[in-house]
Amino acid sequence: MSSSSRPAARLLAIALGGLVATTAEAHFQLLYTPEAALNESAAIELALVFSHPFDNGFTMNMGKPEEFYVVAQRGEGEPKKTDLTQYLEPIEWSGLDSKAAAYVARPPRTVTRSLGDYTFVLKPAPYYEGNEDKYIQQITKTVINVGGLPGAWDEPLGLPVEIVPLDKPYANWVGGVFRGVVLADGKPVPHAEIEIEFLNHEPQIGERRFDPAAKVTAPQDSFTTLSVRADAAGQIIIGLPKAGWWGICALNLDDGLKHDGKELSLDAVLWIKATDMK
Amino acid sequence: MNRLRLPLASVPLIAIAWAAYAHNAICDCFDNGDDTITCEGGFSDGAKAVGVPLRVLDTAGKVLVDGKMTDKSDFTFPKPKVDYRVQFDAGQGHVVTIDGRDIEQ
Numbered sequence: 524m525s526s527s528s529r530p531a532a533r534l535l536a537i538a539l540g541g542l543v544a545t546t547a548e549a550h551f552q553l554l555y556t557p558e559a560a561l562n563e564s565a566a567i568e569l570a571l572v573f574s575h576p577f578d579n580g581f582t583m584n585m586g587k588p589e590e591f592y593v594v595a596q597r598g599e600g601e602p603k604k605t606d607l608t609q610y611l612e613p614i615e616w617s618g619l620d621s622k623a624a625a626y627v628a629r630p631p632r633t634v635t636r637s638l639g640d641y642t643f644v645l646k647p648a649p650y651y652e653g654n655e656d657k658y659i660q661q662i663t664k665t666v667i668n669v670g671g672l673p674g675a676w677d678e679p680l681g682l683p684v685e686i687v688p689l690d691k692p693y694a695n696w697v698g699g700v701f702r703g704v705v706l707a708d709g710k711p712v713p714h715a716e717i718e719i720e721f722l723n724h725e726p727q728i729g730e731r732r733f734d735p736a737a738k739v740t741a742p743q744d745s746f747t748t749l750s751v752r753a754d755a756a757g758q759i760i761i762g763l764p765k766a767g768w769w770g771i772c773a774l775n776l777d778d779g780l781k782h783d784g785k786e787l788s789l790d791a792v793l794w795i796k797a798t799d800m801k
Numbered sequence: 802m803n804r805l806r807l808p809l810a811s812v813p814l815i816a817i818a819w820a821a822y823a824h825n826a827i828c829d830c831f832d833n834g835d836d837t838i839t840c841e842g843g844f845s846d847g848a849k850a851v852g853v854p855l856r857v858l859d860t861a862g863k864v865l866v867d868g869k870m871t872d873k874s875d876f877t878f879p880k881p882k883v884d885y886r887v888q889f890d891a892g893q894g895h896v897v898t899i900d901g902r903d904i905e906q
Contacts, residue, residue, distance in 0.1 A: 564829065598843040598850075598874060632906075638829050638841050672827045672843045 549718040549748040550583065550652070551576050551770045552661035552792050554645045555726045559693035559768075559796035564636045564669045570728045571626040571645055572616050573661075576770055577747045579724035579733045582618035585625050586648030587611075593630075596674030597639030605634055607643075617732035619724075627728060635667075640674030640693075642666045644682070649782045657786040661772065665794040666692040679706055684776040686759075686793040695763055695797045702760045703793060704753075707776040711757030715773045719749040719761055722768040722794075739765060763797035770794050824848065828855075828889035828897040832880065832906045839877045842870050842889050842897070850874045854890045859883050 553572040571591070574582040591611060596602040607630055616625035635641055643665045649658035662684055666676050668691070679687045689702035705715040724733035741747045753759045753773070763769060770792060777789035828850075830840040842850035850870045857866035857878055865885060866878045885901040 564831070597841060598847045600849075600873060636831050638827060638843065670827055670829050671825070671845050672841075673845070673847045 549575065549720055549772060550650075550659055550661070551718075551720055551772060552645065552647055552663040553722075553726065553770070554643055554663045554665040554792075554794060555722070555728075555768065556643075556665065556667060557728075559665075559667050560671075560798075561667065561669045562671075564632060564638070566629060566632040567635050567641070567643075567667065568728055569628045569643065569665075570616070570726050571611075571628065571647070572726065573623070573625070573647065573650060574616075574618060574733070575720070576722045576724070576768075577720045577741065579619045579735070579737070580621075582616055582621050582623040582625070583650060584623045586650070588626065588645055588647050590644065590646035591628070592644055593634065594642045594644065594675075594680060595635070595637060595639055597637050598672055598674065600639075600674075602675060605630075607634070614731050619733070619735060625731075627731075635669060638670040638672040640666060640668050640676045642676070642680065644680065649787055651783075651785075657788060658782040659788045659790065660782070661790040661792045663792040663794070668693045679709065681709065682706075682791070683708065684773065684789050684791040686771055686773055686791050688793065688795070689758070692793065692795040695795060697763055697766050697797045697799050699797070700760050700762050701769070701771075701795050701797075702758060703771065705757045705759065705773040705776070705791065707778075707791075712753060712773065712776055713755045713757055715753040715757060715759075716775060717751045717753060717759055718772045718774060719751065720747070720770045720772075721765060722770065725767070738767065763795075766797050766799040768794055768796050826850070826853075826889065826891035826895035826897055828887070828899065830887055830899050830904045832904050833877070834906050836880045837877050838880050838887075838901075838904060839875055840887055840889065840899075841875045842891070843874050844891075850889075850891065854888075856888045856890065857881060858886050858888060860885075 555570045591607045610628040610630045611626045645663045649660040684707045686703045705712045723737050773791045780787040824844040824846040828842040853870045855868045855876045868876045887899045889897040
């Protein structure tokens with residue numbers, strides 16, 4: 524490279540650097556609880572944090588959630604919906620280099636006392652993303668099980684957008700795969716844009732922060748957020764190489780939605796947990 | 802004819818045995834806080850446990866309550882005044898026993 528071209532190259536590098544910084548991380552709505560498969564019923568503690576789970580980067584302020592509930596089903600029984608908004612406690616959550624408004628919730632044991640599946644659902648307030656001058660709203664599901672008696676983990680909940688599991692979200696061995704179908708208005712979304720992140724910094728609910736220590740290191744930015752596409756039937760298949768929680772987000776499933784006069788990206792997030800064979 | 806009947810008659814038995822071994826019996830109980838106990842049961846494939854016997858026994862093995870799971874796969878009984886255990890009996894190898902002292906609200 525000639526000396527005269529170096530400033531231009533430097534500018535390009537700065538520009539690209541800026542681009543990397545804004546695209547490497549994906550926004551993910553966390554709906555976290557430590558255990559996905561419980562042997563016995565217990566009070567389930569949850570953390571609701573809007574963040575970048577792989578690198579514990581910038582954590583964003585959450586507004587008051589629009590909806591927060593759990594759908595319980597024991598075996599082939601009728602599903603039972605319980606509103607959980609009364610248990611929301613506003614808190615300040617610490618990321619590595621930022622603090623943000625978030626929520627924790629500790630519904631009493633009576634809410635999760637029966638055997639079966641519990642699908643927690645969070646519809647957060649739309650978040651204004653200044654970098655893109657648009658709103659983001661991620662309807663998020665986390666499915667847990669009590670006692671090994673399954674429920675309707677494989678049934679859609681009828682949400683505007685959702686990822687419907689084809690494998691139990693709470694019973695996955697490391698090294699296996701997880702499959703799901705992306706739905707918008709109840710219909711599969713062909714070739715939906717999907718982002719996947721590993722929850723690399725375990726949330727420490729009592730301390731209102733992420734564990735500063737990372738579990739794994741990304742060799743390059745492409746590995747921070749894995750980008751895949753659903754197939755023509757809206758189905759996704761992802762590998763699970765590491766124990767812990769994995770977030771799957773289907774992006775922009777809306778059709779020209781607006782919020783406060785600006786574009787609203789309506790996303791569907793599903794959290795699944797992989798467990799080591801040992 | 803008798804020889805023929807035997808294998809035919811054994812077909813449903815084999816099917817039942819296979820079905821029972823393919824999934825585990827699961828039962829859990831909780832204290833309703835009003836002097837009653839509710840037990841819920843089912844199988845690991847999500848199948849209901851309608852009609853499965855549920856017995857409450859004292860420490861000597863005397864049956865205090867002899868019940869069956871309802872069509873909702875549960876059964877509620879008065880909380881015994883003595884130490885007790887609950888037995889969910891879904892057949893040989895599929896009996897779940899719960900100590901009354903482990904049953905919480």
